[in-house]
Amino acid sequence: MPVETGVDHVEFICPKCGHQWERQYGVRHCETPSGEVREYFQIGGLWVLPPYTAAGAPRCVRCGRRVIGRLNGRH
Numbered sequence: 611m612p613v614e615t616g617v618d619h620v621e622f623i624c625p626k627c628g629h630q631w632e633r634q635y636g637v638r639h640c641e642t643p644s645g646e647v648r649e650y651f652q653i654g655g656l657w658v659l660p661p662y663t664a665a666g667a668p669r670c671v672r673c674g675r676r677v678i679g680r681l682n683g684r685h
């Protein structure tokens with residue numbers, strides 16, 4: 611199973627208070643035998659849910675609202 615690793619620079623802009631921040635996620639791209647590509651995300655060595663989904667959206671440090679990330683560059 612081929613695995614590619616990379617880093618996603620993810621930008622968050624809180625729609626409630628306007629707070630803006632960026633975080634880097636380690637990404638692993640795994641291809642299943644059927645050719646489907648899956649992505650797994652890490653912060654500081656811990657597995658986390660994708661920041662692009664409601665479930666994995668971090669909370670704004672100012673107002674506590676969950677903010678879904680936007681890909682701002684991949685390396």
Ligand SMILES: [Zn+2]
Pocket residue numbers: 624625626627628629670671672673674675
């Ligand atoms: Zn906020």
